[in-house]
Amino acid sequence: MRVLQVCAEIFPLLKTGGLADVAGALPAALQAAGADARVLLPGFDAVLAGLTEPALVAELPARGQVPAARLLYGQLPAANTSGYVIESPALYQRAGGPYADGNQQPYADNHLRFARLGWAAAELAQGADAYWRPALVHAHDWHAGLAPACLRALGSPAASVFTIHNLAYQGSFDARHFAELGLPPEFFGVDGVEFHGGLNFMKAGLFFADHLSTVSPTYAREIQQPEQGMGLDGLLRTRSAVLHGILNGVDPAVWDPAHDPAITATYEPRRLGRKALNKAALQAAMGLALVPDSPLFIVVSRLTEQKGLHLVQAAVPGLVACGAQFALLGSGDPGMEAAFRKLAEETPASVAVRIGYDELFAHQLVAGGDVIMVPSRFEPCGLTQLYGLRYGTLPLVRRVGGLADTVTDCSLEALDDGSATGMVFDSFDEAGLATALRRALALYRRPRDWRAVQRNAMAQRHDWGVAAEAYLAMYRAALGH
Template sequence: MRILQVSAEIFPLLKTGGLADIAGALPLALAAAGQEVRVLLPGFPAILAGVKGLEPVADFQAPWGEPARLLKGHIATAGAPDVPTYVIEAPGLYNRPGNPYEDANRQPYADNHRRFALLGWAAARIAQGLDPEWAPELVHAHDWHAALAPAYLAFADWTGQPRVPSLYTIHNLAYQGVFPPWTFTELGLPHTAFQLNGLEYHGQVSFMKAGLFYADRLSTVSPTYAGEIQTPEQGFGLDGLLRSRSYTLHGILNAVDDAVWNPAADPLLAAPYDVRRPGGKTACKAALQQKLGLAVAPDAPLFVIVSRLTEQKGLPLLLEGLDALLAQGGQFALLGSGDGWLEDAFRRRAADAPDSVSVTIGYDEPLAHQLFGGSDVTLVPSLFEPCGLTQMYGLRYGSLPLVHRVGGLADTVVDTTLEDMAAGISTGFTFDDFSGEGYQRAMRRAFALYARPADWRRVRATAMRRPADWGTAAAKYIEVYKWALG
């Protein structure tokens, strides 16, 4: 099948979160399964700089008349075929420094509706033959940034050519791309699209709703989350629409790119290790403690979190439980950025206990690898979590995840109950009640297991063996593509 994948970011060129990791790994897995995949990206500076061999394909216009150009090149990948790549060149929309979605004051750009409408518009134009040498049989749109692609495809004139269907993947229903009603006039869609059965959402324009309503098939990033988003509690106002389309909705668990996240061959670690030769993890922990200015204490369990700093990620639970963690002899390291009050609160805690608490504000890819490689426990206490890649990286690197049992966290982490340990399936620590007490009970279980080294090593080995390959996920996507084409 010829598949066009559409996303706003892609690893390793531009990454603000897990979307980039998935957008970078899935095309490689699909290509390895014999599919013909190309990706479409907005021409952000990092994208233009990273895509090799860019050449013009065609000039075209946005629905509101702004000129744009479609370029074609490739993303070079180590040990795998290059990924053929389309890039939209529109400097007035994309040539801005820093975060691709927000200005220097962390406010969404006022023209984001245009910037990402153009992404969906270009996808539909490519499906209709904008590149005379290649056209997709299916368009796979990711998250709200690409969500207008299914709408443009639904209203396209397919006279004389086969209609191109679409799959729309929800990465996080909480981020919906909602804009004022006047923006609809610039999108180039017929007025009939601005209604309850369309883009209209409480009088505003919802890009997310466009994808959910017009795509032929829907998917999200874990089986449990596929059920959760059909409930009022986690549906964010779209649960009714999702229930009405439940027959098209598939939960496909994300995976880990072994070429990037593999402690046996990770050049960013102080020493390699794997499940059969775990000794290198001790060296990684000592190197990490030294790098972060923590006490180099091999017997102190090191808890880490790599996350956006928002309440949704459960950060207040970590602040509330930090004294208890330190009182039991633990250490804590954080990497992330987000809400200012959380950044300030964690900075203060690091200043109060520099030997035991490390806080790094921002994102640092090498440090992220080193945190997983050198830590004992990876914290993911999210209020809700569509899939989560952090806990998967923790599993892969033998840093046992401690998670709130929701979404993909429930699908990937098995608690250290006596019966599950006896069955040899425990991989971490979970809690059901999203509260300080629920989180701290799970933390106490982590300390209790750490005090039993033989049991800890056994659970760690089970965690590191847990399969999380993209080949399995790609096979499930291919099955959904076939249903969409049918």
């Protein structure tokens, strides 16, 4: 089965969030499961730099006001895959980030930049590469949302799948831009890319793809309801028969405490004592007091309301009063950044904050922490809690989306039957989080139970092999098999 994965970023070449981790791991997992998988990416500087032995495959024509471009093929060894890169310096090679400029303002021509990605996918399905043509195009998130529409516009025989990684980000543009995309006029309507009078790339993928998926079973159910459907719940309910929830995996080549070169001391369930060496190193690196028996709560996250970081901010003084420590790595809302910095200034021996993102330091945080906090308002899948499970850093999560699917609360019953893997709470408020924090502190004061839950957590398997088989089953359904 020839499968083309269409995405805007890929780990480790370019990453702004969890989408890159999926794009970096899934193609290799599909290859291992027997598929012939390649990727298609925009030609951002970091992607072009990671492309080896590039060969010109095709000159892609202009579509409406979507510029012509060159299609290159080569190896992406850092991502352990091969694929196509759209070379268009005017569209993709800019001083800012992949989606926004240095002032975090979205580029005014994002509709053209990512329409070019959708058209390139359809053109490959139509034979732009004379030696390789996909039977199925798998488009990821709104950036690739036009790919299924472009396939339909060209009458392509290829099947299509569209995956929602986060429904909150939809690729919405003014209706006047539709005329620039080169799509048939009838595609702008309720049965098409129109959404409340505007142009919506996410809706394009949801409407035109043969099958849909999202990144956890619970999130697949949640987005069919108004609270988390972001206005698209009606369409998702209509298409529920072809909507699949498939959990993301963790790449063991990147996240494995037994072989992680980024951490101070490697460890495994039988040698959990070595985890303390990582905690001591983390405390030293962040200027925290070197207190081995102080529970260390960590956060690795974008600083947004969706992630529940305002709840964490309110909870930190209480944690410190209980003798705990707190360390954060992340960036986002300027007000939140300032508030966490202030907490660190007030109690530097107990609270440490590093604004920004550093992949290697994220590994050190996960290895050195005792509890990783993910108290999200909504969470399609979540990856940080999966990293926490793998590293024996117990996740403290809200019961939503993929968090609900992957973490089992340390209730008495779960402790008794050996299924407990972390702390789970329900209400998205300070009281709900406080209850889970008390449960975490109580468990930490029982070292034997704490170690048992750590081993339970590390025994969980959320690997890409399982996910790849689920994706292949969906592909077969989309192909009519």
